[in-house]
Amino acid sequence: xxxxxxxxxxxxxxxxxxxxxxxxxxxxxxxxxxxxxxxxxxxxxxxxxxxxxxxxxxxxxxxxxxxxxxxxxxxxxxxxxxxxxxxxxxxxxxxxxxxxxxxxxxxxxxxxxxxxxxxxxxxxxxxxxxxxxxxxxxxxxxxxxxxxxxxxxxxxxxxxxxxxxxxxxxxxxxxxxxxxxxxxxxxxxxxxxxxxxxxxxxxxxxxxxxxxxxxxxxxxxxxxxxxxxxxxxxxxxxxxxxxxxxxx
Ligand code: HEC
Numbered sequence: 607x608x609x610x611x612x613x614x615x616x617x618x619x620x621x622x623x624x625x626x627x628x629x630x631x632x633x634x635x636x637x638x639x640x641x642x643x644x645x646x647x648x649x650x651x652x653x654x655x656x657x658x659x660x661x662x663x664x665x666x667x668x669x670x671x672x673x674x675x676x677x678x679x680x681x682x683x684x685x686x687x688x689x690x691x692x693x694x695x696x697x698x699x700x701x702x703x704x705x706x707x708x709x710x711x712x713x714x715x716x717x718x719x720x721x722x723x724x725x726x727x728x729x730x731x732x733x734x735x736x737x738x739x740x741x742x743x744x745x746x747x748x749x750x751x752x753x754x755x756x757x758x759x760x761x762x763x764x765x766x767x768x769x770x771x772x773x774x775x776x777x778x779x780x781x782x783x784x785x786x787x788x789x790x791x792x793x794x795x796x797x798x799x800x801x802x803x804x805x806x807x808x809x810x811x812x813x814x815x816x817x818x819x820x821x822x823x824x825x826x827x828x829x830x831x832x833x834x835x836x837x838x839x840x841x842x843x844x845x846x847x848x849x850x851x852x853x854x
Contacts, residue, residue: 631738631739631740631744631769631770631771632747632748632751632767632768632769632770632771632772633747633751633768633769633771634740634743634744634747634769635743635746635747635750635751635769637743637746637800639742639743639800639803639804639807640652640804641742641804641807641814641815644818644821644822645818645822646815646818647815647818648682648683648804648808648814648815649804650683650684650685651789651791652800652801652804652805653683653684653685653801653804653805653808654684654685654686655785655787655789655791655801655805656684656801656802656803656804656805656806656808657678657684657686657694657805658785658787659780659785659798659801659802659805660731660802660805660806661694661697662784662785663779663780663784663785663802664731664779664802665698665719665722666722666724667722667724667726667728667776667779668722668724668728668729668730668731668734669719669720669721669722669730669731669732670718670719670730670731670732670809671718671719671720671721671730671732672718672730672732672733673718673719673732673809674715674716674717674718674719675691675694675695675698675713675714675715675716675717675718675719676691676715676716677809677812678690678691678694679691679715680812682812682813682815682816683808683812684805684808688715691715692714692715695712695713695714695715695717696712696713696714697712697713698712698713698717698719698720699711699712699713699720700712700713700714700717700718700720701720719732726762726775726776727775728776731806731809731810732809732810733810734806734810735803735806735807735809735810735811736810736811737810741807741810742803742804742806742807743803744769745799745802745803745806746769746799746800746803747768747769748767748769748770748776749769749779749780749795749798749799749802749803750769750795750796750799751767751768751769751770752765752766752767752778753766753767753768754766755773756773756777757773759773762775763775763777765777765778780795780798780799780802781795782794782795782798784798785798
């Protein structure tokens, strides 16, 4: 019986750990996020700071076409107020379907994050944290993985990065002190990398915490069920052994 409880535990643990997508890259740094582990959860302050970094340091090149502005008000996400979401949306220019082709207007909460025109094919960030082995840790490791080496290949600059696993086309987008924090959090590159990676994990998987909680609940039920089955079994067999029927 101990064996089957152990295997149920293992199965449940596997079910609650984040799925790792295919496509291995560079070296992952050692870092723990607030949402890691069975009881991990998104940290609202972290997500709000991470959003600020996305807006100020990444959104000029990386869009999030599957994420509507209104999601920023998600209570299990960044939890911005509706007024803040309105204000944020209005800072972006989105395509104006009612106007001529190419016309834009300020964003509204129901709009989606626009895809900017940028050189070098920066990937869309809606799903980036799920599309790479390592998830948020991959993004974290890229942001902290610049070696300072660069080279020019056919007129394009490439930058060496241990998190990416070689040379690629994005120059270091974020430096210590770049983004102003108003809540007293340290304005270090490590803190920035943590916050924006957490934000992008939320963007890619807003239901991560609910999924984990459901996992923990089902784990609890499985354990209870296993214990009940165990004792029921023992009672049934105790009665069979104890009875003095014609076959015993
Ligand atoms: C000036 C434009 C620009 C800015 C600003 C920028 N990026 Fe990039 N980023 C790129 C380009 C271009 C690529 C693709 C490079 C390549 O594949 O060679 C890229 C690739 C990446 C990758 C690698 C994706 C992969 O394939 O694994 C990550 C992670 C990333 N960016 C994160 C960020 C984050 C986080 C920010 C904000 C802090 C940011 N980027 C800001 C242009 C930019």
